[in-house]
Amino acid sequence: MPRYQQNIVSVIRHFPKFNPVRGLIQYDSRDVDIADGRLHSLPTHLGEPTWLRGPIPGRPLEPDPDNTGVGRRGVMCPSSVDKTNPHSDDSVVSGDIVVSRASLTYGATCLFENLDFIIESGCWTCILGPSGVGKTTLLRMIAGLAAIPAPGRIDWSGEQNFSQQVSYMAQDDLLMPWLTVAQNIGLGNKLRGKPVDHSNIEKMLGRIGLAGFGDRRPQSLSGGQRQRVALARTLMEDRAITLMDEPFSALDTITRGRLQELAVELLGGRTVLLVTHDPLEALRLGDKVHVMSGRPADISAPITPSGPAPRPVNDPEILHLQGELLGQLSAADQVITANENRPPSNWSNQ
């Protein structure tokens, strides 16, 4: 990853809300625009950064201690290291994914533009947003399934090839009906022309609670069981990053809850990006919950629910945050549908 990218990451990381730092930051004798904690124009050339070495003349880079909305993120992800020094250059943890200047336009509609976003290593990052906001496409861009228009880019600070560290789970379980459950779980190696690890598949079947189901065909399983198999197939890939696009949304509430718990148990320690439209799911599972809303869409500063995932659904904090998020989503929906003559919902007026 280019050096300048890392420094940008540092700024966004350490000043997630950045309210007092509206304006410009000098970078290598050039002015870099920072507003709302997001860099809107990136330096186009590499160079040794100057602005992280010391205070920038006339502008406080150090967060204002009296302003509660500013500072390092309050809650650390379970596996991320403690980054106490905001001025250190090595704050990008190997494995972070940095999306910069991503844009998406459908015809004349600009869904998002110059979107910057970080997925932290070892964290569950959730993007919550109304349908049609472009969150699935953003995930597909990260997964390498959708092209990211220039000058947008996705950088990964990990050592291996990014595309070989991504696994993908969709709303549809995508099980192949002509393969048995075991063959579906071992699909990845088969498609790569590598030997299939049968003993590992057996173990995986046990871990998802479907031991003895290996020879069944997917059609004979229930929706929840099928999504478990999809989860096992994802785990068999053994990759650092899992991208999940509403993987549980087609399931009934009880099954969904069980699957969420299983996913947390089995994917623990991996970098997960979960795209969902369910605030409760995001709050149960996410270490960082972002709301993606508006047109063009923006990604909010993260909400960081406390406690380890999966969080209990009756936790007062979770319930409170859920109400808040529903309000935000509803407000965003009204913006988008303002021209569609749809009656606004009154979630936020409760």
Next chain:
Amino acid sequence: MKFFRPIITFFGLVAAWQFIVEITNVQRFILPPPIDVFSALIDQRRILLGHAGTTLTEIILGLVIATLLGTVTALCMAQFRQARNWVLPVLVVSQALPVFALAPILVLWLGFGMASKVAMAVLIIYFPVTATFYDGLRRTNPGWLDLAATMNALPWRVLLHVRLPAALPAFASGLRVATAVAPIGAIVGEWVGSSSGLGHYLWRMNGNAKTAEMFAALFVLSVIAVTLYFIVDDLLRRILPWQPDRDTPPST
């Protein structure tokens, strides 16, 4: 009951036929009564069986060759964009040209023997097999392809392990159609020029105004066609047990 239904239908039709002959009092060489056809069937059974063997061989050879050719063509078209642009017009033309017009040319080129008839059958079967299989290969669930892409799958492995099995139901439809139309090619070829086969027999009997014998030959041909169709249909069902099928009760 399921087994008897076609038999009842068959005898119903025969009865209607007899009835029409009775009330119209039509000449025997125009519409022979069923009993004449039946006796022709019995009298000529050895000759008919010999001709049927020729025709059946041609049909099966045609089916096998055309299916192999069609499968390879469809796979090439699915995998290489260039191949598609080159082959597709030829494919359409192969179906648009009337077989009857091509038959004399093929007989001229390939002789009076079996080769020209097999070629005819291939020509007729090739299009439905290729077109449906190619269609199936193109319509793979995009989600599966996405999944394969994130798994860093090798392209030809995706073709072999995802797109091909996903296209099999479409391929099966094509093969069913092909099986049903396959006899046309063989019969037309035999009619135009050959020394054996049901088509040849029909042509000879037609020249002699032996209509009852023609009906007997057509009956044998129908039996061949129906039997072949059900064998292929059954085979395909066995190969594709995952395909949703209303005729078979869902497995639980």
